[in-house]
Amino acid sequence: MNISISLAFLFCLTVMTSAQAESRKIIILETMPVPVVTEHSKAIKQSLAELAAQSGDTYEIEILEGMGAKDRAAKLLKNSLEKKRPDLVVTIATLATQAAKEVLSGSNIPIIFCVVIDPIGADIIKKVGVASGTNITGVVYTQQHNIKVEMVMRLLRHTHRDSVLKIGFISSDYPSSISDFRELEKISSLVDNYEFITYIYPYRPIPEGLPEMYANMRKGIDSLKDKVDFFWESSGPMSEIVEASQILINSGKPIILGYTPKAVEKGILMAVVTDSQETGQQVVEMAAKVFKGTDVGTLPVTTPRKFNLYLNMKTAEKYGLKIPSHLLMIAGENVFR
Secondary structure, three states: OEEEEEEEOOOOOOOOOOOOOOEEEEEEEEOOOOHHHHHHHHHHHHHHHHHHHHHOOEEEEEEEEOOOOHHHHHHHHHHHHHHOOOOEEEEEOHHHHHHHHHHOOOOOOOEEEEEEOOOOOOOOOOOOOOEOOOOEEEEEOOOOHHHHHHHHHHHHOOOOOOOOEEEEEEEEOOHHHHHHHHHHHHHHOOOOOEEEEEEEEOOOOOOOOHHHHHHHHHHHHHHHOOOOOEEEOOOOHHHHOHHHHHHHHOOOOOEEEEOOHHHHHHOOOEEEEEOHHHHHHHHHHHHHHHHOOOOHHHOEOEOOOOEEEEEEHHHHHHOOOOOOHHHHHHHOOOEEO
């Protein structure tokens, strides 16, 4: 799908002449149509509209949808480049970012990415927190794994104080899903009171690959459910699909951590979710600097500024888990009862 949206704003907070305003083409390359991608895309477009209102510039935004396949994303981007050179390419999620890096290698077309959990492991950048020195920067879609593990362990220790916890992790081999598990493995290797037991299946492009991946999830549940005390939902595309979360919930085992508010509402115990509106603003703040002449390769790759905690009290009560008051305070209104 190739959608062009023109955002024209003729005034800003200060008086500008028409000669000062510029017309820019921006490509938003989306990996696949799952909520985390579409929500960030919407937030970026909203922030771009606000930037246009302030600057007086005109933005032509072209949205390219990779449908879960890196090759498709690359092809769409190449076709767009043949028509008109963009001033900026914004990529959302891992496969779209990898495709843009390959297609735009050697060019000076700036790339700003978001919703990429492990850009280092995906060979997009070398280090987080510093400038890449290339035509790429962005906002890493990361959450502190040690903090999440600590939060979960505090909850579980009330009822499982003296046993080694067995946690099932069923995941596709999508890059961010594997990276997520590797980080959890590193943390679990440092302690002896819990361990992860995995079942990995092949990733297939969404949506046509969903039936096969659903079947593999069910096989994973059958393989692990008698060996584990809990399940921990993996990150990546499948965690963004309600039906996939429901398959885990239907296992009969408590799912201690998920990745979306909807999954928590359906029955997963908790989720720590990056705030898409804030991340969209971060991306556009970088874009504004690039439009003013800053070399994108000098802008440090950064991390999200805001996260939201979601909790399901019914799930906690069902499995006898006591949620500390400070976590309830952090979650605020994001508590399902």
